[in-house]
Amino acid sequence: MSDLIKDLQWSGTITNVTGKQKVASQIAAMVKDGDVLGVGSGSTVYLALLAIAERIRTEKLNILAIPTSLEISMFCAKLGIPLTSTFEHTPGWLFDGADEVDPNNWLIKGRGGAMFKEKLLISSSAVNYIIVDESKMVQKINTNFPVPVEVFPQALLHVSAELRKIGANDASIRPAKGKDGPVITENNNMVLDCYFDNVSDSLERDIKSITGVIESGLFIGYDLNILVAANE
Ligand code: 5RP
Numbered sequence: 001m002s003d004l005i006k007d008l009q010w011s012g013t014i015t016n017v018t019g020k021q022k023v024a025s026q027i028a029a030m031v032k033d034g035d036v037l038g039v040g041s042g043s044t045v046y047l048a049l050l051a052i053a054e055r056i057r058t059e060k061l062n063i064l065a066i067p068t069s070l071e072i073s074m075f076c077a078k079l080g081i082p083l084t085s086t087f088e089h090t091p092g093w094l095f096d097g098a099d100e101v102d103p104n105n106w107l108i109k110g111r112g113g114a115m116f117k118e119k120l121l122i123s124s125s126a127v128n129y130i131i132v133d134e135s136k137m138v139q140k141i142n143t144n145f146p147v148p149v150e151v152f153p154q155a156l157l158h159v160s161a162e163l164r165k166i167g168a169n170d171a172s173i174r175p176a177k178g179k180d181g182p183v184i185t186e187n188n189n190m191v192l193d194c195y196f197d198n199v200s201d202s203l204e205r206d207i208k209s210i211t212g213v214i215e216s217g218l219f220i221g222y223d224l225n226i227l228v229a230a231n232e
Contacts, residue, residue: 001077008078014043016133019229023131024048026227027095028055030129035063036089038121039072040096041114044131044229046075048095053079066091068121069114070186086120094125098132099217100141105130105224106199108141110148110217113174113185119215122222133229141218146193147207148174148217153190155212162210163194166203170195189214 014020024044028051031037037052039045049072055061057080064084067073076083096118100108107130109115122128138144149171151159160171174183174191182190196203204218 005074005078008074010043010046010075012043014047016135016229016231017047019133019231020044020047020131021051023133023227023229024051027129027131028052030093031055031061031063033059033061033063036084036092037063037065038091038094038096038125038128039065039067039076040094040118040121041069041072041112042097044097044133045072045095048131049075049079049081053081056081064089066121068096068117069112071112086124091121091125093127093129094121095129095131096122098130098136098219100138100145101130101132101136101226102138102141105222105226106141107219107222107224108145108147108217109219110150110191113148113150113183113191115148115217116150116185116187116215119219122219122224128222128224130224130226131229132226134231137228140199142196142199146170146172146195147199149192149194149207150185150187150189150214150216151192152212152214153188156190156192159210159212160192163192163207166206166210167197168194169197187214
Protein backbone atom coordinates (compact mmCIF):
# COMPACT_ATOMS: atom_id res chain seq x y z
CA MET A 1 0.00 0.00 0.00
CA SER A 2 1.19 3.51 -0.74
CA ASP A 3 2.77 5.35 2.22
CA LEU A 4 0.42 8.25 1.47
CA ILE A 5 -2.59 6.14 2.44
CA LYS A 6 -0.78 4.19 5.17
CA ASP A 7 0.11 7.41 7.00
CA LEU A 8 -3.41 8.88 6.80
CA GLN A 9 -4.61 10.08 10.23
CA TRP A 10 -8.04 11.20 11.45
CA SER A 11 -7.94 15.00 11.37
CA GLY A 12 -9.12 16.83 14.48
CA THR A 13 -9.87 15.74 18.02
CA ILE A 14 -12.45 13.04 18.67
CA THR A 15 -14.67 14.04 21.60
CA ASN A 16 -16.03 11.44 24.08
CA VAL A 17 -13.69 8.79 22.68
CA THR A 18 -14.43 6.19 25.38
CA GLY A 19 -18.20 6.38 24.87
CA LYS A 20 -17.87 6.38 21.09
CA GLN A 21 -15.51 3.41 21.24
CA LYS A 22 -18.17 1.43 23.15
CA VAL A 23 -20.82 1.88 20.43
CA ALA A 24 -18.13 1.34 17.80
CA SER A 25 -17.34 -2.04 19.40
CA GLN A 26 -21.05 -2.92 19.47
CA ILE A 27 -21.17 -2.30 15.71
CA ALA A 28 -18.00 -4.30 15.08
CA ALA A 29 -19.40 -7.24 17.08
CA MET A 30 -22.44 -7.40 14.73
CA VAL A 31 -20.33 -7.88 11.59
CA LYS A 32 -20.59 -11.34 10.05
CA ASP A 33 -18.55 -13.05 7.36
CA GLY A 34 -19.95 -12.15 3.93
CA ASP A 35 -21.64 -8.89 5.04
CA VAL A 36 -21.96 -5.95 2.65
CA LEU A 37 -21.85 -2.90 4.92
CA GLY A 38 -22.97 0.65 4.21
CA VAL A 39 -20.44 2.87 5.95
CA GLY A 40 -21.47 6.41 6.96
CA SER A 41 -19.28 9.35 7.88
CA GLY A 42 -17.80 10.98 10.98
CA SER A 43 -15.49 10.13 13.86
CA THR A 44 -17.79 7.51 15.47
CA VAL A 45 -17.94 5.64 12.16
CA TYR A 46 -14.15 5.89 11.93
CA LEU A 47 -13.80 4.27 15.39
CA ALA A 48 -16.18 1.48 14.28
CA LEU A 49 -14.00 0.92 11.20
CA LEU A 50 -10.92 0.51 13.41
CA ALA A 51 -12.75 -2.16 15.43
CA ILE A 52 -14.04 -3.91 12.28
CA ALA A 53 -10.56 -3.89 10.72
CA GLU A 54 -9.23 -5.63 13.84
CA ARG A 55 -11.87 -8.39 13.44
CA ILE A 56 -11.03 -8.75 9.74
CA ARG A 57 -7.37 -9.13 10.66
CA THR A 58 -7.78 -11.62 13.49
CA GLU A 59 -10.79 -13.62 12.23
CA LYS A 60 -10.08 -13.38 8.48
CA LEU A 61 -13.62 -12.14 7.83
CA ASN A 62 -14.60 -11.41 4.24
CA ILE A 63 -16.70 -8.28 4.11
CA LEU A 64 -17.32 -5.47 1.62
CA ALA A 65 -17.88 -1.82 2.48
CA ILE A 66 -19.86 0.77 0.52
CA PRO A 67 -18.55 4.16 1.68
CA THR A 68 -20.53 7.41 1.84
CA SER A 69 -17.56 9.71 1.34
CA LEU A 70 -14.08 9.88 -0.15
CA GLU A 71 -12.64 10.36 3.32
CA ILE A 72 -14.21 7.11 4.57
CA SER A 73 -13.13 5.31 1.35
CA MET A 74 -9.54 6.28 2.05
CA PHE A 75 -9.73 5.07 5.67
CA CYS A 76 -11.20 1.74 4.49
CA ALA A 77 -8.27 1.44 2.07
CA LYS A 78 -5.78 2.24 4.84
CA LEU A 79 -7.38 -0.30 7.19
CA GLY A 80 -7.56 -3.10 4.61
CA ILE A 81 -11.37 -3.10 4.40
CA PRO A 82 -12.35 -4.04 0.82
CA LEU A 83 -14.60 -1.55 -0.97
CA THR A 84 -17.48 -1.99 -3.33
CA SER A 85 -19.97 0.48 -4.79
CA THR A 86 -23.68 1.01 -5.33
CA PHE A 87 -23.19 -0.23 -8.92
CA GLU A 88 -22.36 -3.70 -7.65
CA HIS A 89 -24.20 -4.05 -4.33
CA THR A 90 -26.83 -2.65 -2.01
CA PRO A 91 -25.91 -2.67 1.68
CA GLY A 92 -27.18 -5.56 3.81
CA TRP A 93 -26.96 -3.18 6.75
CA LEU A 94 -25.45 0.19 7.48
CA PHE A 95 -23.98 2.23 10.30
CA ASP A 96 -23.67 6.01 10.35
CA GLY A 97 -23.40 8.92 12.78
CA ALA A 98 -25.69 11.93 13.13
CA ASP A 99 -25.53 15.54 14.20
CA GLU A 100 -28.88 15.67 16.02
CA VAL A 101 -31.45 13.00 16.98
CA ASP A 102 -34.88 13.79 18.49
CA PRO A 103 -37.30 11.55 20.44
CA ASN A 104 -39.04 10.51 17.15
CA ASN A 105 -35.67 9.41 15.71
CA TRP A 106 -35.76 12.30 13.26
CA LEU A 107 -32.19 13.20 12.35
CA ILE A 108 -30.07 16.01 11.08
CA LYS A 109 -26.95 14.85 9.26
CA GLY A 110 -24.55 16.47 6.84
CA ARG A 111 -21.96 18.28 8.95
CA GLY A 112 -19.46 16.73 6.53
CA GLY A 113 -21.58 17.62 3.48
CA ALA A 114 -22.02 13.93 2.51
CA MET A 115 -25.80 13.74 3.07
CA PHE A 116 -26.68 12.80 -0.51
CA LYS A 117 -24.73 9.53 -0.43
CA GLU A 118 -25.63 8.99 3.23
CA LYS A 119 -29.34 9.20 2.39
CA LEU A 120 -28.94 7.04 -0.71
CA LEU A 121 -27.39 4.28 1.39
CA ILE A 122 -29.81 4.59 4.32
CA SER A 123 -32.71 4.43 1.86
CA SER A 124 -31.39 1.35 0.10
CA SER A 125 -30.13 -0.55 3.16
CA ALA A 126 -32.35 -3.15 4.83
CA VAL A 127 -31.23 -2.29 8.39
CA ASN A 128 -29.70 0.94 9.70
CA TYR A 129 -27.78 1.69 12.91
CA ILE A 130 -27.14 5.29 13.93
CA ILE A 131 -24.26 5.65 16.39
CA VAL A 132 -24.14 8.85 18.43
CA ASP A 133 -23.02 10.13 21.78
CA GLU A 134 -25.47 11.68 24.26
CA SER A 135 -24.63 15.21 23.15
CA LYS A 136 -26.50 14.51 19.87
CA MET A 137 -29.80 13.70 21.61
CA VAL A 138 -32.07 16.77 21.53
CA GLN A 139 -35.74 17.48 22.22
CA LYS A 140 -36.16 19.42 18.98
CA ILE A 141 -33.91 19.19 15.92
CA ASN A 142 -32.86 22.37 14.10
CA THR A 143 -32.80 24.48 17.26
CA ASN A 144 -29.00 24.59 17.52
CA PHE A 145 -27.95 22.80 14.35
CA PRO A 146 -28.86 23.88 10.80
CA VAL A 147 -30.57 21.67 8.24
CA PRO A 148 -28.00 21.42 5.43
CA VAL A 149 -29.37 21.54 1.89
CA GLU A 150 -27.10 20.51 -1.01
CA VAL A 151 -27.81 22.76 -3.98
CA PHE A 152 -26.78 22.73 -7.63
CA PRO A 153 -24.76 26.00 -7.69
CA GLN A 154 -26.64 27.70 -10.55
CA ALA A 155 -29.88 27.15 -8.62
CA LEU A 156 -28.74 28.91 -5.41
CA LEU A 157 -30.93 32.01 -5.71
CA HIS A 158 -34.00 30.04 -6.78
CA VAL A 159 -33.56 27.44 -4.04
CA SER A 160 -32.94 30.02 -1.33
CA ALA A 161 -36.11 31.95 -2.33
CA GLU A 162 -38.17 28.73 -2.37
CA LEU A 163 -36.74 27.61 0.99
CA ARG A 164 -37.94 30.90 2.50
CA LYS A 165 -41.43 30.23 1.11
CA ILE A 166 -41.57 26.92 3.00
CA GLY A 167 -40.48 28.48 6.29
CA ALA A 168 -36.68 28.90 6.28
CA ASN A 169 -35.88 32.04 8.25
CA ASP A 170 -32.18 31.68 7.57
CA ALA A 171 -30.37 30.00 4.66
CA SER A 172 -26.64 30.73 4.52
CA ILE A 173 -24.00 29.43 2.15
CA ARG A 174 -21.70 27.12 4.12
CA PRO A 175 -18.20 28.64 4.02
CA ALA A 176 -15.11 26.51 3.37
CA LYS A 177 -13.01 25.88 6.47
CA GLY A 178 -9.77 27.85 6.64
CA LYS A 179 -9.99 29.39 3.16
CA ASP A 180 -12.10 31.83 1.20
CA GLY A 181 -15.18 30.71 -0.68
CA PRO A 182 -17.95 28.19 -0.16
CA VAL A 183 -17.78 24.50 0.72
CA ILE A 184 -17.96 22.44 -2.48
CA THR A 185 -19.34 18.94 -1.96
CA GLU A 186 -17.99 15.75 -3.53
CA ASN A 187 -20.77 16.17 -6.13
CA ASN A 188 -19.53 19.69 -7.01
CA ASN A 189 -22.48 21.40 -5.35
CA MET A 190 -22.87 23.96 -2.57
CA VAL A 191 -24.56 23.75 0.84
CA LEU A 192 -27.16 26.11 2.28
CA ASP A 193 -27.36 25.79 6.08
CA CYS A 194 -30.98 26.51 7.08
CA TYR A 195 -33.10 27.20 10.14
CA PHE A 196 -36.85 26.66 9.76
CA ASP A 197 -39.74 28.17 11.73
CA ASN A 198 -41.06 24.65 12.21
CA VAL A 199 -39.77 21.17 11.30
CA SER A 200 -42.87 19.18 10.34
CA ASP A 201 -43.01 15.61 9.01
CA SER A 202 -43.52 16.94 5.45
CA LEU A 203 -40.49 19.26 5.50
CA GLU A 204 -37.98 16.75 4.11
CA ARG A 205 -40.28 16.11 1.13
CA ASP A 206 -41.02 19.83 0.65
CA ILE A 207 -37.32 20.69 0.52
CA LYS A 208 -36.58 17.86 -1.93
CA SER A 209 -39.36 19.02 -4.27
CA ILE A 210 -37.54 22.30 -5.03
CA THR A 211 -35.79 22.19 -8.41
CA GLY A 212 -32.06 22.55 -7.83
CA VAL A 213 -32.03 20.74 -4.47
CA ILE A 214 -29.87 17.63 -4.62
CA GLU A 215 -30.64 16.47 -1.07
CA SER A 216 -31.12 17.70 2.47
CA GLY A 217 -29.64 16.49 5.73
CA LEU A 218 -33.10 16.04 7.24
CA PHE A 219 -34.00 12.37 7.83
CA ILE A 220 -37.65 11.99 8.87
CA GLY A 221 -39.52 8.71 9.28
CA TYR A 222 -36.67 6.30 8.48
CA ASP A 223 -36.52 2.92 10.17
CA LEU A 224 -33.47 3.41 12.39
CA ASN A 225 -31.85 1.70 15.36
CA ILE A 226 -30.18 4.36 17.49
CA LEU A 227 -27.19 3.33 19.63
CA VAL A 228 -26.25 6.02 22.13
CA ALA A 229 -22.83 6.29 23.77
CA ALA A 230 -22.98 7.61 27.31
CA ASN A 231 -20.97 10.79 27.90
CA GLU A 232 -17.70 10.43 29.77
C1 5RP B 1 -21.59 13.78 8.44
C2 5RP B 1 -22.47 13.24 9.49
C3 5RP B 1 -21.75 12.56 10.61
O1 5RP B 1 -22.25 11.27 10.74
C4 5RP B 1 -21.95 13.35 11.87
O2 5RP B 1 -21.38 14.63 11.71
C5 5RP B 1 -21.37 12.62 13.09
O3 5RP B 1 -20.01 12.85 13.29
P1 5RP B 1 -19.25 12.39 14.60
O4 5RP B 1 -19.41 10.90 14.72
O5 5RP B 1 -17.82 12.81 14.34
O6 5RP B 1 -19.84 13.11 15.78
O7 5RP B 1 -23.67 13.31 9.42
O8 5RP B 1 -22.33 14.19 7.32
